[in-house]
Amino acid sequence: MARAATDVPQTPQRAGFGRRVATALIRRREASILLVLVGLVVYFSLRTDAFFGTDNARVIAEFSAPIAIIAAGQVMLLICGEIDLSVGMVYAFSSWIFYFGVTDWGLPIWLAVIVGLLSGSAVGLVNGIITVGVGVPSFITTLGMAYVLNGLTLNISGAFPVETPGGETFFRIFGGSPYTTVYWALGVIVVMTILLTRTRWGLHTVATGGNLLGASESGVNIRKVKIGNFVLCSTLGALAGILESVRIDTIQALQGGFPVMFYAVAAAVIGGTSLFGGSGTIIGAALGVGVLAVLNLGFTLQGISAYTFDLVLGIAIIASMALNVTLERIRQSGRLGSSA
Amino acid sequence: MSERATPQPEQTAVTAADAIRVESISKSFGVVQALEDVSLHVRPGEVLGLIGDNGAGKSTLVKILTGFHKPDAGKIFVFGEEVQLKSVTHARSLGIDTVFQDLALVPGMTVYHNMFLNREVTRGIGPFRFLSNRVMKKRSLEYLDDIGVRVPSIDAEVARMSGGQRQAIAIARSTHSDAKILLLDEPLAAMGAREGALIIELIEELRNRSDVSMIVIAHNYVHVLEMCDRVNLLRNGRIMLDKRTDETSVEELTEIVAREYRQAPQATTDG
Numbered sequence: 001m002a003r004a005a006t007d008v009p010q011t012p013q014r015a016g017f018g019r020r021v022a023t024a025l026i027r028r029r030e031a032s033i034l035l036v037l038v039g040l041v042v043y044f045s046l047r048t049d050a051f052f053g054t055d056n057a058r059v060i061a062e063f064s065a066p067i068a069i070i071a072a073g074q075v076m077l078l079i080c081g082e083i084d085l086s087v088g089m090v091y092a093f094s095s096w097i098f099y100f101g102v103t104d105w106g107l108p109i110w111l112a113v114i115v116g117l118l119s120g121s122a123v124g125l126v127n128g129i130i131t132v133g134v135g136v137p138s139f140i141t142t143l144g145m146a147y148v149l150n151g152l153t154l155n156i157s158g159a160f161p162v163e164t165p166g167g168e169t170f171f172r173i174f175g176g177s178p179y180t181t182v183y184w185a186l187g188v189i190v191v192m193t194i195l196l197t198r199t200r201w202g203l204h205t206v207a208t209g210g211n212l213l214g215a216s217e218s219g220v221n222i223r224k225v226k227i228g229n230f231v232l233c234s235t236l237g238a239l240a241g242i243l244e245s246v247r248i249d250t251i252q253a254l255q256g257g258f259p260v261m262f263y264a265v266a267a268a269v270i271g272g273t274s275l276f277g278g279s280g281t282i283i284g285a286a287l288g289v290g291v292l293a294v295l296n297l298g299f300t301l302q303g304i305s306a307y308t309f310d311l312v313l314g315i316a317i318i319a320s321m322a323l324n325v326t327l328e329r330i331r332q333s334g335r336l337g338s339s340a
Numbered sequence: 341m342s343e344r345a346t347p348q349p350e351q352t353a354v355t356a357a358d359a360i361r362v363e364s365i366s367k368s369f370g371v372v373q374a375l376e377d378v379s380l381h382v383r384p385g386e387v388l389g390l391i392g393d394n395g396a397g398k399s400t401l402v403k404i405l406t407g408f409h410k411p412d413a414g415k416i417f418v419f420g421e422e423v424q425l426k427s428v429t430h431a432r433s434l435g436i437d438t439v440f441q442d443l444a445l446v447p448g449m450t451v452y453h454n455m456f457l458n459r460e461v462t463r464g465i466g467p468f469r470f471l472s473n474r475v476m477k478k479r480s481l482e483y484l485d486d487i488g489v490r491v492p493s494i495d496a497e498v499a500r501m502s503g504g505q506r507q508a509i510a511i512a513r514s515t516h517s518d519a520k521i522l523l524l525d526e527p528l529a530a531m532g533a534r535e536g537a538l539i540i541e542l543i544e545e546l547r548n549r550s551d552v553s554m555i556v557i558a559h560n561y562v563h564v565l566e567m568c569d570r571v572n573l574l575r576n577g578r579i580m581l582d583k584r585t586d587e588t589s590v591e592e593l594t595e596i597v598a599r600e601y602r603q604a605p606q607a608t609t610d611g
Contacts, residue, residue, distance in 0.1 A: 194470075198470045198471055199462075199469065199470060199471060200460045200462060200469070200471065203449070203453055203457070203460060203471065204458070206446065206448065206449060207446045207449060207457055207458075210446035210447060210448040210449060211442075211444070211445065211446045211447065213442060213444070214440075214442060214443065214444035214445060214446060215444070215446065215457070216428075217406075217408070217428060217438070217440050217442075217444040218428070218444045218457045218458045219427070219428040219429040219432060219458045220457065220458050278446070278447075278448045279448050
């Protein structure tokens, strides 16, 4: 049979060690962000005495948990080319739905949790339908949705904080005991990583963000993928909100909000997720959350104010994205070896 | 060559044997009449070249045959059976596959994931199904090797491939997935001479296997005569010429096209 050999023979790999490390760092973005995280931990443990106290580890972990859960959903949306600015408001809104489920509607506690989560899913569905069906950019859809939910939450809550309902067993499992929110977050990270990297859904999410027209020409149901990821992101927002409500034993209308959402987006970006869509990892975002948490705690222990934290966070976001774009250009130009 | 061409009554023998047959297809977008009463057919294993100007309706025709657009009027037969193409997936299930001009490859994904996009091999139970990357890698490698396409690495992202390699991957993806009718939308566009030659070789390789019918859209008459068994000229939404490539020449095609232009000035307003 005739051979129509197409192009370019295998290039032999004769890269030196330094170049191989550079290649690995560029190709596996998580590796570089892990280095940054380890570097920060070493730095702060040398500069401050209290850094490795057990309480601090817990503070970092519990600060990170809800953000990591939200970031996992946000990464899926960012990869398929969308964003959810309302997820921080879902965090508060769904917590209140959960509260009313128990106190006003008399639901069993676990059913109330499910109803709370479903309220998040419903918000995601609306976000998805407006964005994909009507064609409103998700930035606008979810910005509007954020204000709608905030107004709604303030109204139904009467703006007064309440005590989180639930018995002892429920509290122990759902965020009340030390580190429980962290275990939930780790579970979410594992499940979402599998979803993104090992299932058709994950592959189609990448394809949708990487080449929208091409994915649809290949028969990928890009609408379903996008709407599904809106639902997923909002549901995870609800989960994070309810877990955190249980952990701090209080539900208030202003919990979560824009800060928690922006932390999640920042963590995703620092962790290598491209806002242009088509690439990103859950692990990277989780490590990004870790970086934010360590910075936050380290600065607090050093007595540096919250204003400085914001300053550093801002620089970190811009630098990460600049690095992402640059690395992408290097990768596309194919100047690095084909295997990491 | 055609185990699918079941014996038919004498009168319809030819039509029933066609891999794809289009009868009087029309399509307009608003006031623009993209296709008007277009009929064509491709026999099993045949390679049909479709030539015509930009805006002649070639891409519209391809998109209809792929299930992307629905025709306003007309019929489509696939192996003798009338079909209403509902979607890309539906067309594909009938054995019609398309290599679009943009190739529909995802640059940030690996070669083998692109090869299996939306046809992923999975294993698992019920809703818990996971990608069988090993199987997809192995099959992609085997198949690319089988039709003589070489890529630097099956694990590499498509972003790192040259234009020719991408085109070859896109073609291989389609034929690999049991496509019986392959539509190639300008496979040689934006490609250097050397890469173009390799793609022509690949198309000839597939043609020699004669189990896949192809419609190739192209601009270059030399390429068309080289690659195709028959050529159709589309102009202003109509088929103006239907000839076997061994009964015509570049000179004749050029002459006919030039005459068409003289006879029918630009911008007819049938629509």
